[in-house]
Amino acid sequence: GQNIDQPTEMTATEGAIVQINCTYQTSGFNGLFWYQQHAGEAPTFLSYNVLDGLEEKGRFSSFLSRSKGYSYLLLKELQMKDSASYLCASMDSNYQLIWGAGTKLIIKP
Amino acid sequence: DAMVIQNPRYQVTQFGKPVTLSCSQTLNHNVMYWYQQKSSQAPKLLFHYYDKDFNNEADTPDNFQSRRPNTSFCFLDIRSPGLGDAAMYLCATSKPPGQGSDTQYFGPGTRLTVL
Numbered sequence: 071g072q073n074i075d076q077p078t079e080m081t082a083t084e085g086a087i088v089q090i091n092c093t094y095q096t097s098g099f100n101g102l103f104w105y106q107q108h109a110g111e112a113p114t115f116l117s118y119n120v121l122d123g124l125e126e127k128g129r130f131s132s133f134l135s136r137s138k139g140y141s142y143l144l145l146k147e148l149q150m151k152d153s154a155s156y157l158c159a160s161m162d163s164n165y166q167l168i169w170g171a172g173t174k175l176i177i178k179p
Numbered sequence: 180d181a182m183v184i185q186n187p188r189y190q191v192t193q194f195g196k197p198v199t200l201s202c203s204q205t206l207n208h209n210v211m212y213w214y215q216q217k218s219s220q221a222p223k224l225l226f227h228y229y230d231k232d233f234n235n236e237a238d239t240p241d242n243f244q245s246r247r248p249n250t251s252f253c254f255l256d257i258r259s260p261g262l263g264d265a266a267m268y269l270c271a272t273s274k275p276p277g278q279g280s281d282t283q284y285f286g287p288g289t290r291l292t293v294l
Contacts, residue, residue, distance in 0.1 A: 074221075101281060112269055112285040113222070157221070165276030167283065169221035 072096045074170035076158050081176045082148055090143045090156050090173045098163020102134050102141045105157040107172065113157055116143070145175075153177045182206070183286035185270050191292045192260050200255040200289045202270030210276070211253040212283060213245060214269040222269055228253060229275065257291075265293045 073095045082088040094102065101120040105113035119125055119134035119141060131144040143156055155172035162168055183204045192198040202211065210229050214222040226235045228247045242264070244256040257264055267290050271283040 100277070103282070110267075110290070112267075112288045115282050115284065118282060161276075161281055165281060166224065171219065171221045174219075 092158035
């Protein structure tokens with residue numbers, strides 16, 4: 071079957087660095103997406119990886135290892151506004167997104 | 180700014196009373212999606228349109244229907260809402276998959292309450 075695993079909740083301190091891990095098993099693979107979702111709002115696109123390695127975009131970076139079925143989202147210099155859920159989604163061979171349930175990130179001062 | 184718009188943002192209906200949610204986009208994307216998302220859960224794809232071609236997910240209840248009268252607009256009709264249909268309904272759009280940009284862009288969502 072198809073499956074996305076990510077931690078349910080993480081806590082970090084303002085100004086620190088946090089890494090949110092995601093493992094995936096999908097029928098085929100056409101890329102790995104990370105979305106940010108604030109409570110009661112829609113997901114907003116953060117990053118897309120289809121090749122192995124690290125993609126950096128400002129304070130956020132995303133890493134992919136296709137052989138391990140593994141990705142992580144790295145958030146640096148955490149700000150209070152980064153408190154949100156972070157959703158990992160893998161695109162399968164039919165170009166359908168298979169979603170994780172999200173990791174709720176709590177930032178403490 | 181190009182965007183995905185959903186109306187209304189909050190919808191209250193009564194058990195069994197039909198309701199229609201709307202989505203419009205100015206991105207000129209070929210593909211439009213409807214997702215249902217319940218609290219602390221992953222978005223669940225209900226169906227999607229590739230242009231006028233309708234694709235229903237196998238486990239989407241018959242209670243849910245959709246219409247896409249033109250490229251810009253897509254509607255979600257819930258014929259007889261039950262208490263279990265209370266959720267956030269998300270509309271998303273994308274370019275045709277497999278053509279270099281598969282990112283889905285979401286509207287702000289409609290939160291449906293069923294009384």
